[in-house]
Amino acid sequence: MNATSSRRLVSGGALYGRAAAWNPPPMTASTDPYLLRVLLWCGPCDVPMHPHPHGGERTYKCPLGCRKVPFSAEAVEAVTWTAAERRASVSAIAPPFRKSVLEQLLVKVVVRANTPDDLRFIWRT
Numbered sequence: 142m143n144a145t146s147s148r149r150l151v152s153g154g155a156l157y158g159r160a161a162a163w164n165p166p167p168m169t170a171s172t173d174p175y176l177l178r179v180l181l182w183c184g185p186c187d188v189p190m191h192p193h194p195h196g197g198e199r200t201y202k203c204p205l206g207c208r209k210v211p212f213s214a215e216a217v218e219a220v221t222w223t224a225a226e227r228r229a230s231v232s233a234i235a236p237p238f239r240k241s242v243l244e245q246l247l248v249k250v251v252v253r254a255n256t257p258d259d260l261r262f263i264w265r266t
């Protein structure tokens with residue numbers, strides 16, 4: 142997908158996909174504090190990571206226990222949202238709608254190392 146067509150995905154606060162191939166659900170507001178609840182995957186283990194409150198901090202955890210250090214939710218969510226802003230015109234979208242927008246734009250976010258800046262984004266096409 143080129144940059145022009147991906148920008149067309151988002152227009153006026155609603156997302157539009159190719160009608161026949163993929164009908165995006167309407168944007169919904171979320172009160173889930175974990176923006177990447179269904180999108181974040183552990184790269185080395187190839188399994189979904191789970192939200193994991195840790196000492197008052199929001200973190201994600203690999204269920205196979207491969208990571209010694211809790212993975213900060215705030216950092217990985219900020220990096221992912223910045224990537225989404227580059228991918229489509231989503232910067233004006235209010236925080237409660239961001240989870241829904243990310244789930245419409247992304248198949249998954251793969252965490253490759255223990256840092257939130259080494260992510261692989263698998264975008265819907």
Ligand SMILES: [Zn+2]
Pocket residue numbers: 183184185186187203204205206207208
């Ligand atoms: Zn793992």
